Amino acid sequence: MKNVRFALMAVAVTLAAGTAVATNLQNKAERAEIKYYKTSTGEFAVAGIKDYDYVCAWDHFGTCTYTFDSATGTYKPSEAGKILFLR
Known part of the structure; x- marks a missing residue:
């Protein structure tokens, strides 16, 4: 036993x-992975370092950051929320 x-x-x-x-x-x-955010013109830009350059606030339907999928050439949602820049 x-x-x-x-x-x-x-x-x-x-x-x-x-x-x-x-x-x-x-x-x-x-x-x-490099994180991107969608600008107001619909283009994607580098978001920076999380908790240093930006934070993701709670948002029910929004997408905070995206990652680039090199296999398909598209941006895929990475984190839900609303991006708020600290710097």
């Missing part, structure tokens, strides 16, 4: 560590 309990604990710890690493890598990849 003790061996089974130890094995289950080892699996649980390994699974938790793997999940933490995968989440961290995903967040870093999202931060590394």
Whole structure:
């Protein structure tokens, strides 16, 4: 019984560590992408650094930032909200 309990604990710890690493890598990849915003003329411009140059305020139907998909050549929504510039 003790061996089974130890094995289950080892699996649980390994699974938790793997999940933490995968989440961290995903967040870093999202931060590394260049974020764009849609201007009033409909063109896309570089937004800058989140929480330094801009923040995304809550907005029910708006899109705060976009990322460029080089495979299709289009801009895809990245974050929901309304962009507010800090600088």
